[in-house]
Amino acid sequence: MKRKLFIFGTGNFAEMAHYLFTTDSGYEVAGFTVDAPYLERDSFKGLPVIAYEQFRSTADRGEVDLYVALGVAKINTLRAQKVAQVAADGFRLASFLSSHARVAPDLVVHPNTMIMDQANIHPQVQIGADTVIWSNTRIALKVRIGSHVWITSAVVGDSTTIGDYSFVGLNATVAPFVHVGSHNLIGAAAVILRDTKDYEIYRGPRSTASKVSSLRIRNIPLIR
Structure with missing residues (x-):
């Protein structure tokens, strides 16, 4: 039952x-x-x-x-x-650990933590309580993730630390051996190559609208 x-x-x-x-x-x-x-x-x-x-x-x-x-x-x-x-x-x-996630057997899943399908978590990773690991997130060897963290389909390099209460946005990348401070807000597609301080915000690149209307290219085949 x-x-x-x-x-x-x-x-x-x-x-x-x-x-x-x-x-x-x-x-x-x-x-x-x-x-x-x-x-x-x-x-x-x-x-x-x-x-x-x-x-x-x-x-x-x-x-x-x-x-x-x-x-x-x-x-x-x-x-x-x-x-x-x-x-x-x-x-x-x-807690929730998807049967479709690829997770090393040594991972301990703490209360109110959710690890979704297609997440890829390597050995010797530590994830704190009340943390959300969204689908298609890749977390490499020996990463330390604090409590109350949210990671959305991002890539986290090996031996990285992510502090409590931080948010890592869609398709962001955190390089190996980087320390991300607590309460960080890392936006979509941001690339973090160096240590960050607590309470910092990082924005990824933003696309801008082309001056050319899509009406001009709608009849051009994109695949030849």
């Missing part, structure tokens, strides 16, 4: 968590919960949505776990605060 799981949140990430836990885990997703001021519906994905204040007073800790599915708001601090509250309220926090 599968253990029951409630997901904290009803946003896009909560919807993704519902899909992953439903299709590729030993849990049965039984419902969702949010703080009472944000309770705007009584059901989501065909399951009940319960105010957390009610949920924590009635839920049996021995029968149900929680996964906090909040995004990167305030550079992951909002999710971290809720994770701390849920743990203090006596709930066990679930």
Whole structure:
């Protein structure tokens, strides 16, 4: 019999968590919960949505776990605060490791951490609690990733350190032996070649619109 799981949140990430836990885990997703001021519906994905204040007073800790599915708001601090509250309220926090991820057997998956499909994680990697590793992320040998981190389809070179509460955006690259400070925001396609300090922001290159309209080339075959 599968253990029951409630997901904290009803946003896009909560919807993704519902899909992953439903299709590729030993849990049965039984419902969702949010703080009472944000309770705007009584059901989501065909399951009940319960105010957390009610949920924590009635839920049996021995029968149900929680996964906090909040995004990167305030550079992951909002999710971290809720994770701390849920743990203090006596709930066990679930984690997710996709069966389609390529992960070394020595990896320890901590509470409220999610590792999605097609992630490639080499040996001797350490990943902290409440961290999200999105699909197609590559993490090389001996990388150290802190807690409350979010990495989205990026490449992280070997022996790199990524500090707590940092965000690494889509297709970003962090070179080997680099130390990324805590609370960093590394944008999509950014390339980090040197150590960073805490609370820094790095932006990747941005594309600009061509002066030529696509109407002028729509009849030109792109493949000959």
